[in-house]
Amino acid sequence: MSKLRVGVIGAGSISEFHFKGYAQHPDVEIVAVCDLNEERARAKATEFGASKVYTSVAEFLRDEAIDAVSVCTWNNTHAENSIAALKAGKHVLVEKPLCRTVEEALAIQEAVQESGKILQIGYVRRFGTNTKVLKKFIDAGELGEIYYAKASCLRRLGNPGGWFSDIQRSGGGPLIDLGVHVIDLCWYLMGKPKVKSVTGNTYNKLGNRGHIENFSFYQAADYDANHNTIEDMANALIRFENGASLAVDVSFTLHAKQEELAVKLYGDKGGAEVEPELAIVSEKHNTMLNITPQIDELSFDFEKGFASEVAHFVETCLGREETICPVEDGVEMLKILCGIYESSRTGKEVIYEAEKVLN
Numbered sequence: 001m002s003k004l005r006v007g008v009i010g011a012g013s014i015s016e017f018h019f020k021g022y023a024q025h026p027d028v029e030i031v032a033v034c035d036l037n038e039e040r041a042r043a044k045a046t047e048f049g050a051s052k053v054y055t056s057v058a059e060f061l062r063d064e065a066i067d068a069v070s071v072c073t074w075n076n077t078h079a080e081n082s083i084a085a086l087k088a089g090k091h092v093l094v095e096k097p098l099c100r101t102v103e104e105a106l107a108i109q110e111a112v113q114e115s116g117k118i119l120q121i122g123y124v125r126r127f128g129t130n131t132k133v134l135k136k137f138i139d140a141g142e143l144g145e146i147y148y149a150k151a152s153c154l155r156r157l158g159n160p161g162g163w164f165s166d167i168q169r170s171g172g173g174p175l176i177d178l179g180v181h182v183i184d185l186c187w188y189l190m191g192k193p194k195v196k197s198v199t200g201n202t203y204n205k206l207g208n209r210g211h212i213e214n215f216s217f218y219q220a221a222d223y224d225a226n227h228n229t230i231e232d233m234a235n236a237l238i239r240f241e242n243g244a245s246l247a248v249d250v251s252f253t254l255h256a257k258q259e260e261l262a263v264k265l266y267g268d269k270g271g272a273e274v275e276p277e278l279a280i281v282s283e284k285h286n287t288m289l290n291i292t293p294q295i296d297e298l299s300f301d302f303e304k305g306f307a308s309e310v311a312h313f314v315e316t317c318l319g320r321e322e323t324i325c326p327v328e329d330g331v332e333m334l335k336i337l338c339g340i341y342e343s344s345r346t347g348k349e350v351i352y353e354a355e356k357v358l359n
Protein backbone atom coordinates (compact mmCIF):
# COMPACT_ATOMS: atom_id res chain seq x y z
CA MET A 1 0.00 0.00 0.00
CA SER A 2 1.67 3.25 -1.06
CA LYS A 3 -1.20 5.67 -0.32
CA LEU A 4 -3.37 5.53 2.76
CA ARG A 5 -7.03 6.32 2.08
CA VAL A 6 -8.53 7.97 5.15
CA GLY A 7 -11.90 9.05 6.44
CA VAL A 8 -12.84 11.11 9.49
CA ILE A 9 -15.82 10.46 11.80
CA GLY A 10 -16.88 13.63 13.62
CA ALA A 11 -16.28 16.88 11.76
CA GLY A 12 -16.27 19.28 14.74
CA SER A 13 -13.52 21.44 16.27
CA ILE A 14 -10.68 18.96 16.70
CA SER A 15 -11.20 17.26 13.35
CA GLU A 16 -9.69 20.35 11.72
CA PHE A 17 -6.26 19.33 13.06
CA HIS A 18 -6.65 15.73 11.88
CA PHE A 19 -7.66 16.92 8.40
CA LYS A 20 -4.72 19.34 8.27
CA GLY A 21 -2.32 16.58 9.33
CA TYR A 22 -3.63 14.21 6.65
CA ALA A 23 -3.64 16.97 4.02
CA GLN A 24 0.06 17.66 4.73
CA HIS A 25 1.12 14.03 4.33
CA PRO A 26 2.26 13.08 0.80
CA ASP A 27 1.05 9.46 1.14
CA VAL A 28 -2.52 10.20 2.18
CA GLU A 29 -5.73 10.59 0.24
CA ILE A 30 -8.66 12.05 2.21
CA VAL A 31 -11.64 10.07 0.94
CA ALA A 32 -14.68 10.60 3.17
CA VAL A 33 -16.18 12.52 6.07
CA CYS A 34 -18.95 11.38 8.41
CA ASP A 35 -20.93 13.46 10.91
CA LEU A 36 -24.47 13.32 12.29
CA ASN A 37 -24.56 16.95 11.18
CA GLU A 38 -24.46 16.79 7.38
CA GLU A 39 -23.69 20.46 6.89
CA ARG A 40 -20.60 20.19 9.08
CA ALA A 41 -19.43 17.05 7.27
CA ARG A 42 -20.00 18.64 3.89
CA ALA A 43 -18.03 21.78 4.83
CA LYS A 44 -14.99 19.71 5.86
CA ALA A 45 -15.26 17.51 2.77
CA THR A 46 -15.22 20.61 0.56
CA GLU A 47 -12.35 22.22 2.45
CA PHE A 48 -10.15 19.10 2.37
CA GLY A 49 -11.15 17.57 -0.96
CA ALA A 50 -13.01 14.47 0.25
CA SER A 51 -15.40 13.18 -2.39
CA LYS A 52 -17.85 11.38 -0.05
CA VAL A 53 -20.04 12.58 2.82
CA TYR A 54 -21.91 10.29 5.22
CA THR A 55 -24.29 10.88 8.14
CA SER A 56 -24.36 7.20 9.14
CA VAL A 57 -21.24 5.62 10.66
CA ALA A 58 -22.39 2.13 9.57
CA GLU A 59 -22.65 3.22 5.94
CA PHE A 60 -19.33 5.08 6.13
CA LEU A 61 -17.62 1.95 7.48
CA ARG A 62 -19.00 -0.21 4.66
CA ASP A 63 -17.03 1.98 2.21
CA GLU A 64 -14.17 -0.21 1.01
CA ALA A 65 -12.28 2.78 -0.31
CA ILE A 66 -11.38 3.73 3.29
CA ASP A 67 -8.29 2.12 4.89
CA ALA A 68 -8.04 4.18 8.08
CA VAL A 69 -10.24 6.47 10.14
CA SER A 70 -9.95 9.20 12.72
CA VAL A 71 -12.59 9.06 15.44
CA CYS A 72 -13.22 12.67 16.46
CA THR A 73 -16.68 12.29 17.99
CA TRP A 74 -17.89 12.88 21.56
CA ASN A 75 -16.36 10.57 24.15
CA ASN A 76 -19.50 8.43 24.51
CA THR A 77 -19.12 7.07 20.97
CA HIS A 78 -15.34 6.46 20.92
CA ALA A 79 -15.76 2.80 21.93
CA GLU A 80 -18.59 1.88 19.59
CA ASN A 81 -17.10 3.76 16.62
CA SER A 82 -13.58 2.37 17.17
CA ILE A 83 -14.80 -1.21 17.60
CA ALA A 84 -17.05 -0.98 14.54
CA ALA A 85 -14.21 0.50 12.47
CA LEU A 86 -11.75 -2.22 13.53
CA LYS A 87 -14.35 -4.90 12.74
CA ALA A 88 -14.81 -3.30 9.32
CA GLY A 89 -11.07 -3.73 8.73
CA LYS A 90 -10.00 -0.10 9.21
CA HIS A 91 -7.06 1.24 11.19
CA VAL A 92 -8.14 3.72 13.88
CA LEU A 93 -6.78 6.96 15.31
CA VAL A 94 -9.12 7.71 18.21
CA GLU A 95 -9.16 11.02 20.06
CA LYS A 96 -8.45 11.12 23.77
CA PRO A 97 -9.84 9.89 26.09
CA LEU A 98 -9.87 6.38 24.58
CA CYS A 99 -13.39 5.98 26.04
CA ARG A 100 -15.32 6.47 29.30
CA THR A 101 -14.92 3.24 31.28
CA VAL A 102 -12.50 0.35 31.86
CA GLU A 103 -15.08 -2.04 30.39
CA GLU A 104 -15.20 -0.02 27.16
CA ALA A 105 -11.39 0.11 27.07
CA LEU A 106 -11.11 -3.67 27.44
CA ALA A 107 -13.70 -4.19 24.68
CA ILE A 108 -11.65 -1.95 22.36
CA GLN A 109 -8.48 -3.83 23.27
CA GLU A 110 -10.19 -7.12 22.39
CA ALA A 111 -11.32 -5.70 19.04
CA VAL A 112 -7.75 -4.57 18.29
CA GLN A 113 -6.41 -8.05 19.08
CA GLU A 114 -9.10 -9.81 17.04
CA SER A 115 -8.87 -7.53 14.01
CA GLY A 116 -5.09 -7.27 13.86
CA LYS A 117 -5.58 -3.63 12.83
CA ILE A 118 -3.75 -0.66 14.29
CA LEU A 119 -5.33 1.55 16.92
CA GLN A 120 -3.55 4.68 18.03
CA ILE A 121 -4.83 6.88 20.85
CA GLY A 122 -4.68 10.63 20.24
CA TYR A 123 -2.26 11.45 23.04
CA VAL A 124 -1.10 14.51 21.16
CA ARG A 125 1.06 15.85 23.98
CA ARG A 126 3.45 12.96 23.47
CA PHE A 127 4.13 14.47 20.05
CA GLY A 128 5.10 17.95 21.25
CA THR A 129 8.72 18.84 20.49
CA ASN A 130 9.25 19.62 24.19
CA THR A 131 8.14 16.08 25.11
CA LYS A 132 10.17 14.43 22.34
CA VAL A 133 13.33 16.28 23.36
CA LEU A 134 12.88 15.46 27.03
CA LYS A 135 12.14 11.79 26.23
CA LYS A 136 15.59 11.50 24.63
CA PHE A 137 17.21 12.84 27.80
CA ILE A 138 15.14 10.50 29.99
CA ASP A 139 15.87 7.46 27.80
CA ALA A 140 19.57 8.27 28.09
CA GLY A 141 19.21 8.14 31.89
CA GLU A 142 19.76 11.86 32.53
CA LEU A 143 17.00 12.03 35.17
CA GLY A 144 17.83 8.67 36.70
CA GLU A 145 14.88 6.98 38.42
CA ILE A 146 11.83 9.25 38.23
CA TYR A 147 10.06 8.80 41.56
CA TYR A 148 7.75 11.80 41.67
CA ALA A 149 5.75 13.83 39.17
CA LYS A 150 3.30 16.65 39.52
CA ALA A 151 0.78 17.93 37.00
CA SER A 152 -1.69 20.80 37.10
CA CYS A 153 -4.08 22.05 34.48
CA LEU A 154 -6.19 24.68 36.16
CA ARG A 155 -8.72 26.85 34.37
CA ARG A 156 -10.25 29.69 36.35
CA LEU A 157 -13.35 29.93 34.14
CA GLY A 158 -13.39 27.47 31.29
CA ASN A 159 -16.22 24.95 31.34
CA PRO A 160 -16.87 24.69 27.59
CA GLY A 161 -20.49 23.54 28.14
CA GLY A 162 -22.30 21.59 25.41
CA TRP A 163 -21.36 17.92 25.28
CA PHE A 164 -18.30 18.56 27.51
CA SER A 165 -20.56 19.33 30.49
CA ASP A 166 -23.04 16.50 29.77
CA ILE A 167 -21.67 13.52 31.71
CA GLN A 168 -23.52 11.04 29.51
CA ARG A 169 -21.64 12.21 26.39
CA SER A 170 -18.32 13.19 28.01
CA GLY A 171 -17.97 10.58 30.77
CA GLY A 172 -16.75 13.29 33.16
CA GLY A 173 -15.41 16.82 33.47
CA PRO A 174 -11.91 18.30 33.65
CA LEU A 175 -10.45 15.01 34.91
CA ILE A 176 -11.35 13.04 31.80
CA ASP A 177 -10.92 16.00 29.44
CA LEU A 178 -7.76 17.77 30.71
CA GLY A 179 -6.46 15.33 33.31
CA VAL A 180 -6.05 12.62 30.70
CA HIS A 181 -3.47 14.79 28.86
CA VAL A 182 -1.29 15.70 31.81
CA ILE A 183 -1.56 12.35 33.62
CA ASP A 184 -0.64 10.57 30.40
CA LEU A 185 2.31 12.86 29.78
CA CYS A 186 3.77 12.18 33.22
CA TRP A 187 3.00 8.47 33.05
CA TYR A 188 4.58 8.13 29.59
CA LEU A 189 7.72 10.00 30.61
CA MET A 190 7.94 8.01 33.87
CA GLY A 191 8.22 4.85 31.74
CA LYS A 192 4.57 3.72 31.98
CA PRO A 193 4.71 2.08 35.43
CA LYS A 194 1.76 -0.12 36.50
CA VAL A 195 -0.73 1.69 38.70
CA LYS A 196 -0.95 0.37 42.26
CA SER A 197 -3.50 2.66 43.89
CA VAL A 198 -5.25 5.98 43.52
CA THR A 199 -6.91 8.33 45.91
CA GLY A 200 -8.80 11.32 44.61
CA ASN A 201 -11.40 13.99 45.15
CA THR A 202 -13.78 15.65 42.74
CA TYR A 203 -15.76 18.77 43.56
CA ASN A 204 -18.96 20.27 42.19
CA LYS A 205 -18.87 23.56 44.07
CA LEU A 206 -18.97 26.38 41.54
CA GLY A 207 -21.07 25.04 38.65
CA ASN A 208 -20.22 26.61 35.33
CA ARG A 209 -20.45 30.19 36.67
CA GLY A 210 -22.59 31.50 33.82
CA HIS A 211 -23.05 34.73 35.81
CA ILE A 212 -19.42 35.88 35.40
CA GLU A 213 -19.14 38.95 33.19
CA ASN A 214 -16.41 40.40 30.98
CA PHE A 215 -14.29 37.27 30.82
CA SER A 216 -14.13 35.31 27.55
CA PHE A 217 -13.57 31.60 27.25
CA TYR A 218 -14.10 28.82 24.72
CA GLN A 219 -17.71 27.63 24.52
CA ALA A 220 -18.95 24.54 22.65
CA ALA A 221 -21.48 25.01 19.86
CA ASP A 222 -24.49 23.97 21.98
CA TYR A 223 -23.41 25.87 25.12
CA ASP A 224 -26.16 26.09 27.75
CA ALA A 225 -25.21 27.44 31.18
CA ASN A 226 -28.12 25.53 32.76
CA HIS A 227 -26.90 22.12 31.67
CA ASN A 228 -23.93 20.94 33.72
CA THR A 229 -23.58 17.45 35.20
CA ILE A 230 -19.79 17.22 35.60
CA GLU A 231 -17.26 18.06 38.30
CA ASP A 232 -15.62 21.53 38.50
CA MET A 233 -12.29 20.21 39.64
CA ALA A 234 -10.45 17.07 40.65
CA ASN A 235 -7.26 16.17 42.45
CA ALA A 236 -5.52 12.86 42.97
CA LEU A 237 -2.49 11.02 44.21
CA ILE A 238 -1.55 8.05 42.05
CA ARG A 239 0.85 5.40 43.34
CA PHE A 240 2.71 3.03 41.04
CA GLU A 241 4.03 -0.49 41.61
CA ASN A 242 7.64 0.74 41.27
CA GLY A 243 7.14 3.12 44.22
CA ALA A 244 6.80 6.29 42.13
CA SER A 245 3.93 8.69 42.72
CA LEU A 246 2.08 11.34 40.73
CA ALA A 247 0.09 14.26 42.16
CA VAL A 248 -2.41 15.94 39.88
CA ASP A 249 -5.05 18.67 39.98
CA VAL A 250 -7.28 19.92 37.19
CA SER A 251 -10.22 22.28 36.92
CA PHE A 252 -12.74 23.77 34.53
CA THR A 253 -13.40 26.46 37.09
CA LEU A 254 -11.75 27.42 40.36
CA HIS A 255 -11.19 30.58 42.39
CA ALA A 256 -7.59 30.64 41.22
CA LYS A 257 -5.64 33.84 40.68
CA GLN A 258 -4.46 32.68 37.29
CA GLU A 259 -4.60 29.79 34.83
CA GLU A 260 -1.95 27.15 35.38
CA LEU A 261 -0.43 24.46 33.21
CA ALA A 262 2.46 22.65 34.85
CA VAL A 263 3.99 19.23 34.23
CA LYS A 264 7.04 18.42 36.37
CA LEU A 265 9.12 15.29 36.89
CA TYR A 266 11.67 14.55 39.57
CA GLY A 267 14.32 11.84 39.39
CA ASP A 268 17.31 10.86 41.51
CA LYS A 269 19.77 12.28 38.95
CA GLY A 270 17.81 15.24 37.62
CA GLY A 271 14.43 16.87 37.15
CA ALA A 272 12.45 18.45 34.35
CA GLU A 273 9.52 20.67 33.52
CA VAL A 274 7.64 19.97 30.29
CA GLU A 275 5.09 22.72 30.79
CA PRO A 276 4.80 25.67 30.98
CA GLU A 277 8.24 25.51 29.33
CA LEU A 278 10.74 22.74 28.83
CA ALA A 279 13.54 22.94 31.39
CA ILE A 280 15.97 20.34 32.64
CA VAL A 281 17.41 20.47 36.14
CA SER A 282 20.72 18.85 36.93
CA GLU A 283 23.87 19.14 38.96
CA LYS A 284 27.53 19.15 37.96
CA HIS A 285 30.75 19.77 39.89
CA ASN A 286 28.72 20.35 43.11
CA THR A 287 26.60 23.01 41.42
CA MET A 288 22.88 22.91 40.59
CA LEU A 289 22.01 23.72 36.98
CA ASN A 290 18.80 24.85 35.31
CA ILE A 291 19.19 23.98 31.64
CA THR A 292 17.15 25.64 28.89
CA PRO A 293 17.22 23.62 25.66
CA GLN A 294 17.69 25.85 22.62
CA ILE A 295 14.73 24.75 20.46
CA ASP A 296 12.09 26.66 18.45
CA GLU A 297 9.26 26.21 20.99
CA LEU A 298 9.76 25.33 24.63
CA SER A 299 5.99 24.87 25.06
CA PHE A 300 3.53 22.62 23.26
CA ASP A 301 2.69 23.78 19.74
CA PHE A 302 -0.84 22.62 18.86
CA GLU A 303 -0.52 22.55 15.04
CA LYS A 304 2.89 20.88 15.00
CA GLY A 305 1.87 18.40 17.68
CA PHE A 306 -1.16 17.26 15.70
CA ALA A 307 0.78 17.12 12.43
CA SER A 308 3.34 14.87 14.11
CA GLU A 309 0.66 12.66 15.74
CA VAL A 310 -1.21 12.19 12.44
CA ALA A 311 2.01 11.56 10.49
CA HIS A 312 3.01 8.88 13.02
CA PHE A 313 -0.41 7.20 12.60
CA VAL A 314 -0.03 7.23 8.81
CA GLU A 315 3.50 5.82 8.96
CA THR A 316 2.27 3.11 11.35
CA CYS A 317 -0.62 2.16 9.04
CA LEU A 318 1.81 1.99 6.12
CA GLY A 319 3.99 -0.40 8.14
CA ARG A 320 6.94 1.98 8.52
CA GLU A 321 6.69 2.63 12.27
CA GLU A 322 5.18 1.05 15.39
CA THR A 323 2.65 3.15 17.27
CA ILE A 324 3.85 4.78 20.48
CA CYS A 325 0.22 5.15 21.70
CA PRO A 326 -1.23 1.62 21.71
CA VAL A 327 -4.60 0.61 23.15
CA GLU A 328 -2.96 -0.88 26.30
CA ASP A 329 -2.00 2.64 27.36
CA GLY A 330 -5.66 3.62 27.18
CA VAL A 331 -6.72 0.67 29.33
CA GLU A 332 -4.23 1.67 32.05
CA MET A 333 -5.38 5.31 31.81
CA LEU A 334 -9.05 4.39 32.19
CA LYS A 335 -8.14 2.40 35.31
CA ILE A 336 -6.53 5.53 36.72
CA LEU A 337 -9.32 7.97 35.72
CA CYS A 338 -12.17 5.70 36.81
CA GLY A 339 -10.26 4.88 40.01
CA ILE A 340 -10.09 8.60 40.85
CA TYR A 341 -13.84 9.01 40.31
CA GLU A 342 -14.51 5.88 42.40
CA SER A 343 -12.19 7.03 45.18
CA SER A 344 -13.98 10.36 45.31
CA ARG A 345 -17.38 8.66 45.45
CA THR A 346 -16.41 6.23 48.22
CA GLY A 347 -13.99 8.44 50.13
CA LYS A 348 -11.47 5.57 50.04
CA GLU A 349 -8.25 4.74 48.25
CA VAL A 350 -8.71 2.38 45.30
CA ILE A 351 -6.13 -0.40 45.36
CA TYR A 352 -5.49 -2.45 42.24
CA GLU A 353 -4.76 -6.12 42.75
CA ALA A 354 -1.85 -7.36 40.61
CA GLU A 355 -4.17 -9.72 38.64
CA LYS A 356 -6.75 -6.93 38.20
CA VAL A 357 -4.06 -4.74 36.67
CA LEU A 358 -3.04 -7.51 34.30
CA ASN A 359 -6.49 -8.59 33.08
Ligand SMILES: NC(=O)c1ccc[n+]([C@@H]2O[C@H](COP(=O)([O-])OP(=O)(O)OC[C@H]3O[C@@H](n4cnc5c(N)ncnc54)[C@H](O)[C@@H]3O)[C@@H](O)[C@H]2O)c1
Residues within 6 Å of the ligand: 009, 010, 011, 012, 013, 014, 015, 034, 035, 036, 037, 040, 057, 072, 073, 074, 075, 077, 095, 096, 097, 122, 124, 163, 177, 220
Ligand atom coordinates in the same frame (compact mmCIF):
# COMPACT_ATOMS: atom_id res chain seq x y z
N1 LIG B 1 -6.36 16.17 21.62
C1 LIG B 1 -6.86 17.32 22.01
O1 LIG B 1 -6.15 18.21 22.43
C2 LIG B 1 -8.36 17.52 21.91
C3 LIG B 1 -8.88 18.80 21.94
C4 LIG B 1 -10.27 18.94 21.82
C5 LIG B 1 -11.08 17.82 21.72
N2 LIG B 1 -10.52 16.58 21.72
C6 LIG B 1 -11.38 15.37 21.66
O2 LIG B 1 -11.97 15.30 20.37
C7 LIG B 1 -13.29 14.77 20.46
C8 LIG B 1 -14.26 15.73 19.80
O3 LIG B 1 -14.20 17.00 20.43
P1 LIG B 1 -14.60 18.36 19.65
O4 LIG B 1 -14.18 19.47 20.54
O5 LIG B 1 -14.13 18.28 18.26
O6 LIG B 1 -16.20 18.24 19.71
P2 LIG B 1 -17.24 18.87 18.66
O7 LIG B 1 -18.57 18.84 19.35
O8 LIG B 1 -16.72 20.16 18.14
O9 LIG B 1 -17.23 17.82 17.45
C9 LIG B 1 -17.72 16.50 17.58
C10 LIG B 1 -18.47 16.15 16.31
O10 LIG B 1 -18.82 14.78 16.37
C11 LIG B 1 -20.12 14.62 15.82
N3 LIG B 1 -20.65 13.35 16.34
C12 LIG B 1 -20.91 13.02 17.60
N4 LIG B 1 -21.31 11.75 17.69
C13 LIG B 1 -21.28 11.25 16.41
C14 LIG B 1 -21.55 9.98 15.82
N5 LIG B 1 -21.94 8.94 16.57
N6 LIG B 1 -21.44 9.84 14.49
C15 LIG B 1 -21.04 10.88 13.71
N7 LIG B 1 -20.74 12.10 14.21
C16 LIG B 1 -20.86 12.28 15.54
C17 LIG B 1 -20.88 15.86 16.27
O11 LIG B 1 -21.99 16.10 15.45
C18 LIG B 1 -19.79 16.93 16.14
O12 LIG B 1 -19.79 17.55 14.87
C19 LIG B 1 -13.54 14.53 21.95
O13 LIG B 1 -13.31 13.20 22.26
C20 LIG B 1 -12.50 15.40 22.64
O14 LIG B 1 -12.10 14.88 23.90
C21 LIG B 1 -9.19 16.41 21.79
